[in-house]
Amino acid sequence: MKAAAAALAAGLAVLLMIPAASFFYEAGGPEACARCHEMGAPVGEWRHSTHRGVPCSACHGDALTADPRFHLTNARRVVEHWRGEAGARGQLGPAEIRAMLPRCQKCHQQEFASWSSGPHAIAYRSIFLDEKHNSSRHLMDDCLRCHGMHFDGGIRDLVEPLSTKGPWRLRRAELMEAPAIPCMTCHSIHRRGARHEDRRLEAKVSGPRQEKFRPSLAFFDRRSMAPVEVALLPLPDMREKGRPVKMSPDPRQALCYQCHAPLSTREVFSGDDRTPAGVHEGISCLACHDRHRQTTRASCANCHPRLSNCGLDVEKMDTTFANKNSRHNIHTVKCADCHPKGVPARRPRMAENLD
Incomplete structure (x- = not known):
């Protein structure tokens, strides 16, 4: 006893x-x-x-x-x-990162709702069990740089088999529906800056003195296991057939380029690049894409009047904005793409066209 x-x-x-x-x-x-x-x-x-x-x-x-x-x-x-x-x-482990998401949501409800309904809330299952991708390209550790940067292991610890012949399965079943790109991918909650409560006074400050972006913006670098603030992230020097491309000075898009990056040639639209050229050259990613949801529905109306210089409704023009199968990509479309014989003179907007 x-x-x-x-x-x-x-x-x-x-x-x-x-x-x-x-x-x-x-x-x-x-x-x-x-x-x-x-x-x-x-x-x-x-x-x-x-x-x-x-x-x-x-x-x-x-x-x-x-x-x-x-x-x-x-x-x-x-x-x-x-x-x-x-x-x-x-260091926070992947389970701790996932546990923090509902706590982020508690205070940042609107931002969380937008992120949840957008492409960056994609689950591990959707990325790493994608038959079309896996059958054409080998999975590798570099995939985790953008898709699963908080995962505590290499690609062989996550997916098997590592070949172009499936079927594939996740070795960590608890990650099936877990988001591969959580809030802490682009935000560092310990970054120095004004408290959220103090931002209520920002509207009383003149434009040049207002903050350009929240100080929490930072890219989580998987190699160093630490966030790198946006101010330290470089913007690439892009080219279009050898010609320097004008870049927006918006520092926030440096965050986008960490994953939507060009090949070493720095050619526009090489690799995963989406640098605007043509009529939209020099415009920031965030001018058209919603910060968290990535939608672009309101983007045209934010800058354009109803009609273009051609007298056409910009939202109905033959671009990938109106039709994803259009041969005129909205990121790189040029006037000459639709006017190969020469761009016509700018039409005066008639009052009846605006009715």
Whole structure:
């Protein structure tokens, strides 16, 4: 009986160590977190970030979080810390990134709804089990640079077989419906900047003094496992048949180019590039594409009057905006594409045409 009681007590002690370790890790707020050297830098960044008014527990959970995996992770971190095995900086794992999504949604409901209904909310299943793609191109580790940058492994740990002959399956079944491009792909919540509450006064500030973009914009670099802020991301020097292409100075599109990139030739529309040329040369990606949903429905009306210089409705012209099968791609269409014998003189807009 004594042996059984001792075993039971030992078992209970082990079980209680998990929530106790989690409580130790989370209790006391950021000051307690910062006592661990691996958490000092993230906490220091948080103190000056746009989210500094949001407690750590709101995004990362706390001792009362119901998910047992959360507490197991914290217990593991405490053990690693005591053993001196913790890294110089704490890193969020893929499960923790996924767990943060509904917490992002709680405060950023409109942005989350737009992202959820757009192409960047695509699931691992849709990307890595795509028969058309997989049968024509080999899957490789570089795929994870843009599609699954938070995945904790290589491509062979995610999909099998690594050949052009299927059927293919995900080795991590829990990722089937998980988003491959979550919020933290393009946003870093610890970036320095004005608090969201302080932005209410922005409308009273003159245009040149207003911020151009949210400081949280940053690309998560899978190689360094760290976000790179937009200000440090370069815009490519693009060419069209050797001719330099005028680029928009909008720094936000540097984020787009990290994945929608040209080949080494820097030729417009090579690789996954979508650099505007022709009549839209010099326009930013974000001038036409909604930030989170990527829709373009309102893009023409944002810049154009109802009629073009030709006197035609710009939304009904023969381009891929009106018809995805059009041979005139909206990114590169030129006047000469429709007027091979010469561009006609600009027509004056008649009052009756505007009715």
